[in-house]
Amino acid sequence: MTPAARRQAAIEILDQILTGEPAEKALTAWARRSRFAGSKDRAAVRDHVFDALRCLRSYAALGGGGGAGEISDANTTGRQLILGALRAEGADIGEIFTGVGHAPAPLEEAEEIAISAAPQMQQAEALDIPDWLWPAFAASLGDAAEAAARALQQRAPVHLRVNRRKTDRDAAMRALAEEGILAETHPAADTALSVTEGARKLRNSSAYLTGLVELQDAASQAVIEALPLADGQRVLDYCAGGGGKSLAIAARAKLAVFAHDIARQRMKDLPARADRAGAAITVLAPDDVAAKAPFDLVLCDAPCSGSGSWRRAPEGKWRLTQARLDELCQTQAQILHDASQLVAPGGTLAYATCSMLDAENGDQVAAFLDRNPDWQLQRDHGWQVQDGTDGFYVAVLSHFSDG
Ligand SMILES: C[S@@+](CC[C@H](N)C(=O)[O-])C[C@H]1O[C@@H](n2cnc3c(N)ncnc32)[C@H](O)[C@@H]1O
Known part of the structure; x- marks a missing residue:
């Protein structure tokens, strides 16, 4: 053509x-x-x-x-x-x-x-943000709002997670280079690489097919690095979807990892991905999750506006409405409540979104803490698109235990 x-x-x-x-x-x-x-x-x-x-x-x-x-x-x-x-x-x-x-x-x-x-x-038009969203976007990002909106106008970088179960960063970079895929380390996470050349060859490369690397944004990896994981824990990925976070969790320590999603079919490729990565992940049906509780740590990678990943899925930016955002916030609050019931006394609840909007991040966690005085915030952190990753947020909450 x-x-x-x-x-x-x-x-x-x-x-x-x-x-x-x-x-x-x-x-x-x-x-x-x-x-x-x-x-x-x-x-x-x-x-x-x-x-x-x-x-x-x-x-x-x-x-x-x-x-x-x-x-x-x-x-x-x-x-x-x-x-x-x-x-x-x-x-x-x-x-x-x-x-x-x-x-x-x-x-x-x-x-x-x-x-x-x-x-x-107008400003929102030049920055490609819907008019209705611009006030909340600007308030959430403050001085960085314009830079973030401009970053969302650009193509997303291709990031890889090095699978520590099978290799290390240098060896993975060498294996990729032998197949014409050049990558450099990314500062957001110890496992992160940024592909600088040959990204289109990746899915057919043996480095990818043998599980040395997985496609995963660096901030997504950093979310997992922020979790207090230790050998021997039972960990639940409550909103597992395709299982990207479950796999990253499994590579961090000797854990019993369980994956759950309200839409079970979203996890259909997870067993094959886990095999390729050399990881053992137990996929739970929604009805079975309560019977397997309690867990030492439950991660909720909640459904959200996706505002941090609109470079990859730009339709989302235009299809989101205030009503849909309100509905997502209600779902997030319900997920936090339901997931908190599955955590062992004294355990950890982690909440993450690929959003940069306060309503889905800090405000959501603050409202949960208001409703649940037996939980406290250990740390939270946001990543923003203009810094070279997807926009992401994680909050790590710990449960007070009398025992
Ligand atoms: C952001 S995606 C998860 C992405 C995934 N963790 C990953 O790293 O690839 C959110 C997931 O939450 C699931 N979900 C939505 N409502 C839920 C609920 N009430 N309970 C559990 N999962 C839910 C959706 O089906 C979707 O797969």
Whole structure:
């Protein structure tokens, strides 16, 4: 495919996403009906689509449209988004919008006029945050709000966790380098690597397939480093999902690790991942978790807005609403309550989110502590996107025990 044809494919896929289709579904459907597209074409089209989703508002404005920051804004088109992207890149629009072959059609006069001047953007629009969210985002991040929003406009780095059960950081870096994947250490966690070259080769590399490394953001790893884990403990990953945190926990010490999730099917790949990592993890059905309690430590990696990982999943930024955020906060409070019942007297409850919003982090923990005077905060910490990781939060709470 020519560069222009890739942009046209991105326009068509974005138009579908703007009607409400999930991005992954729209991309998969396009790949199926476009057998002529090679792997480099597919990767380039995907990058165009995700770049536009990260910068939906500012690219729409640059492309002659604009809205309040809703993904299904009827005024926004894929064509505007790609026009906006080209303007943001400083690329020559006339070279892409030629109408030749599979290229986008040449600009119409109205489009020429719409993009002839620099748009006047409000702060939230220029920073690609929905209007309704900007006050809470700005209040949560304070002086760092603009830098964080700008970081969310960029692609996410590729981070790896070195599996200490099988190797160490230097040996893992050498093994990756032999397969053309270059990585450097990341300061956020002792196990973290940041891939600088060859990321697309990773999933087929033997370093990955033999469990020397796992794909995991450095802040996600740092959350696990913050937990007071010691040999012999029984540990429950209460919101295990795909099991990324369970695996990182299992690599930290000689533990009995249990994984639980309300949606059991989310853990379906965990046994195979654990095998590859050389870890033993017991997957519990929701009905069995109480019978296995108490646990020395329970981690709740709670469902959240995902605001810290909107670089990877940018649709989330536009699909979130105040009502959905309120609902998530209620779920988080319920999870904290339910999980606290599973902790042994004197044990530890850890609460984590991949969010940077106070409502889901410090406020949530403060409300739990207010309701539960037998718990105290040991430490909490937040990571922010502008510092080179996903945005994350962890609070480690300990239970007072009379015994
Ligand atoms: C942020 S994800 C977990 C990601 C996972 N820990 C990882 O590292 O890959 C949150 C998970 O919480 C689960 N969940 C939602 N409500 C829950 C509840 N009430 N009890 C337990 N799990 C719940 C969701 O199904 C989802 O898999």
